[in-house]
Amino acid sequence: MKKIIFIALFSFVSILIFLPNNAFAACSTDGSGVVTVTDNSCSVQPDSYGITMYKMYFCTSAPTAATTAAAADISSCVLVFDAGTTGSRVDMTGTGDAGAFGGATFYRPDPNTYTHGYMLIDNVFYVKYAAKFNEAKEGSKTGDDNGLFCGTLAGTGNESTGKSTTCGDSAITAGEWGAQLTSFNGSASCLAIVTASNLNNTGADITGVLETSAGVRTSDCSDVDKLGGIQTFASPVVITKDLKMINVAFGISEGMTIFENTDDPPIINMGSGPFQAIITVTDY
Numbered sequence: 664m665k666k667i668i669f670i671a672l673f674s675f676v677s678i679l680i681f682l683p684n685n686a687f688a689a690c691s692t693d694g695s696g697v698v699t700v701t702d703n704s705c706s707v708q709p710d711s712y713g714i715t716m717y718k719m720y721f722c723t724s725a726p727t728a729a730t731t732a733a734a735a736d737i738s739s740c741v742l743v744f745d746a747g748t749t750g751s752r753v754d755m756t757g758t759g760d761a762g763a764f765g766g767a768t769f770y771r772p773d774p775n776t777y778t779h780g781y782m783l784i785d786n787v788f789y790v791k792y793a794a795k796f797n798e799a800k801e802g803s804k805t806g807d808d809n810g811l812f813c814g815t816l817a818g819t820g821n822e823s824t825g826k827s828t829t830c831g832d833s834a835i836t837a838g839e840w841g842a843q844l845t846s847f848n849g850s851a852s853c854l855a856i857v858t859a860s861n862l863n864n865t866g867a868d869i870t871g872v873l874e875t876s877a878g879v880r881t882s883d884c885s886d887v888d889k890l891g892g893i894q895t896f897a898s899p900v901v902i903t904k905d906l907k908m909i910n911v912a913f914g915i916s917e918g919m920t921i922f923e924n925t926d927d928p929p930i931i932n933m934g935s936g937p938f939q940a941i942i943t944v945t946d947y
Contacts, residue, residue: 690921699797703929704922706936710837712918713754713789716764717889719744719911721777721900726893728856728870734878735891737781741772743909750785777900780942782892786844786873788935790919791815793837800923800931802829809928815840822934823849823922830931842934846884847871849922853884867897896942905946912941 690698690705698707720726720740727736746767753764793814801809804816804826813830817838820826827840848854855873869892873881876888920936923929 693797696795697797698794698921700921700923700929700931703925704920707792707794707919707921709790709792709919709936711754711756711789711791711839712935713752713839715750715752715785715787716744716767716782717746717748717750717785718742718781718783720781721772721775721902722779722781723775723777725779725895726781728872728893729874729878729880729891731880731882734874735781735872735893740779740781741770741775743770743772744768745770752789754789771906772902774902774904774906777902778896780892780894780896780900782894783874784890784892786887786890787819787841788844789839789841790933790935791837791839792919792933793835795834796931799928800828800830801926801928802831803827803930803932804829813931814838815933819843821845821850822920823932825932825934827933828931840933844890844935845873845887847873853881855881855884855887866895868895869893900942900944902944903946906944907947908945910943910945912943 688701688705690707691701692698720737721743722737722740724739726740729735744767746764751764751767793812795812799809799811800813802813808830810830810832812833812835813828814835814837815827816829817840818826819841820843822842822844825843827842829835846853846855847857856870858868858870860868872891873884873887874889874891875881875886881887918936920934921931923931
């Protein structure tokens, strides 16, 4: 019975994520929800955010990130979530509603103190967002649509070069954009590994690595297949024999990045933003 309860509650994922992009300062929003893009790039909370997760591990010491010659060393880790080669998708909103990873197998970790986590997810992030801006923008799809209202289009494309947005003179209904992350440095150059320390002053550190289908770090960003993440937990996750529930929460308050060029009006693009996994346990 404990195993059934554990599995059911582990698959209950709340909203509250890792590091798919370099973190940007928050966009400025006034009391009416009108958005100002600061410094040509800033972050907002998307209307919805979807990820596909393949595996999650709890670790008793820090894993070693993948290199261009070797896969990540996770010998100190135990598997707690496995969605095989197809992965399991979950979609989140900013309402605090829970989502569930379907088609995955959950494993009860042995009693121990786990200080780190390792997660393997897809490098495509599904985002929806629409807003009114303080000045006219130009959509990136056709280059001839512009206005104060902009939103994501339905489709999939590169984070920084994809045709992700449309703009106009009236409110936009957002489509789901699959933002494909192939470099942590946008289109400027290939940056395949990044680290952020002391996230939100919690003590949590995160390293993100863009990996190939072979599980090694990409060398030129042309063959990115997945994103591997190593997280130092702000507080150790202590598993006892009395474990009742594990809750994995994801924060998307800065889950979308908006970036624009210096044209008049500026051409706007939208992609994924930073996220952090927050794990808590409950005993009987």
